[in-house]
Amino acid sequence: MHPPHYQSLIDPATWAFIRATEAAYPPDTASQSIAGQRAVYDAMCRSFHAGTPPGVTAQDETVAGVPCRRYPGRNPVVIYFHGGGFVVGGLHSHDDVCAEIRAATGLTVLAVDYRLCPEHPHPAAYDDCLAVARATPGPILLAGDSAGGALAAAVAATLRDPRLLGQVLIYPGLGGHGASHQRHANAPMLTAEDVAFYARIRGAAPDDPTANPLAATDFTGLPPTLTLAAECDPLADDAADYAARIIAAGGRAQTVTEPGLVHGYLRARHTVPRARASFARITSTLAAFAQRRWPFGDMP
Template identity: 65%
Template sequence: MTDYSQLIDDETWDFIRTTDAAYPPDTATLTIADQRAIYDRMCRLFFRGYPPGVTAADRMFGGVPCRIYPGDGAVVVYFHGGGFVVGGLHSHDDVCAEIRARTGHTVVAVDYRLSPEHPHPAAFDDACAATRAVADEIGGPMVLAGDSAGGNLAAAVAQAIGRNGALGIVGQVLIYPGLGGRRGEGSYVTHAHAPMLTAADIAFYAGIRHGGVAPEAPDATVSPLADTDFSGLPPTLAIAAECDPLADDAPAYAAKIVAAGGVAVAVTEPGLVHGYLRARSSVGRAARSFDRICAGIAALVKGTFPEEVPT
């Protein structure tokens, strides 16, 4: 069994304990309504407000509720995490506000439909519809970004409608994404019982996403790693947390893009756990990773990726 006492530093353990107190590890056994309420309260506990000068307004893009943080001519379309079951415009509100402040770019957070009320492909369809509408109504260079389930959606959108610079998509930033790696191998085994997210949690949320019925055949809109064509994808920064069952997905995805002739950089953040974006103001390792995320977005927009991304 992995010895997390050696991998995880004291700051991160404090973050884990604070999270567990607000969002107990057995939360997945509760009703969906209770899970959402507990998750929202936990996210609010870590809410840090907006940086000076950042504003936001709710509006529709492509028939999908979104929140826009106005900035300059470039735009970041952000898909939140939450296992396709929890989260929304409020759960990642300050994350998006800080990305806006750090990069200067407009950020659009997408409030895609959640399971089990809306099983796959509802979230994917909403992500595509919102992205198309943002490209049409705002324009300019666009970066797709997201964490966890949102990283899955960003990658799936890029593969479906963002190849070869379509819609002005100039890059994607995937933060501890779940991309459909093989669950019986690698990090899915070595980090099966990691703090913050376990292999059992991943299986639980995958079942809800599909109404308990697994896809009959590999589907890249579900598992981007299942695609057979990785050509023409936008330059990609794929970031994994070391202490996470999903840790192998980001580097595996980046490797497939590079093998297809594209540009991708994979970074595995040492000693960090799933959900560490909420620790960006309290954990040094998480703060440095958030620096990398914002630098990656800025470099993708400027066309200087990956040279201007700290590794």
């Protein structure tokens, strides 16, 4: 299989984002202590922070014993699970993402500060996310990027609850084994080796659907779903495969592979036009799901 031609697939704006990320998150970061890695990751995320949108406020609170941050707005509540390989990230790393979802949709956003590995291996993060979803009254939406996308899918599968109006999974890692894992094994921003490292440190069995949602055998009863993949990402096929399973089981799902984008492109939404368009797709879909509306035309 020929390696992808990243120089032609990835546009100059995205290359600038990649270089800026690498400058803030150097290759030797993985050799640091876990605390050091988390500090570098949070600082890197902060370097892309474009400020809090006017009129958006936030308050920290505890839900079902789990630290959370609420961005008050209308109901339903968007419960957001952050990315970071189950090892890094938290309320600060994705503060701007959640604030901007609140600003774009007008919906309340609840960010979940779930427990991280290696101190708390699977199922700690899943248990925390599920507890918050169960404790949040009324209709809810789920959203998450990368590791957070896996957590959202696992929680949705466990709930299968009519009050769950939809889910949006952003470049999720769902435990798949599609061709993208080989085709983009050495992609910028995330490699197949990175994916394997995070799977090992999480300590979950490959066939455990609460950790790897594509390992499930039943995809009925899941909510309307949008999955988004970055084209230049070893995880790209996970998004499409998951949506296909939902459709095959009689559900509603739409998948979009964002051309020329890389893992972590949410942080590029202010500087890369393709990432800006994808973020608009995310927020408009959440707004539609909140109104119990399917925004992608008729399903077969």
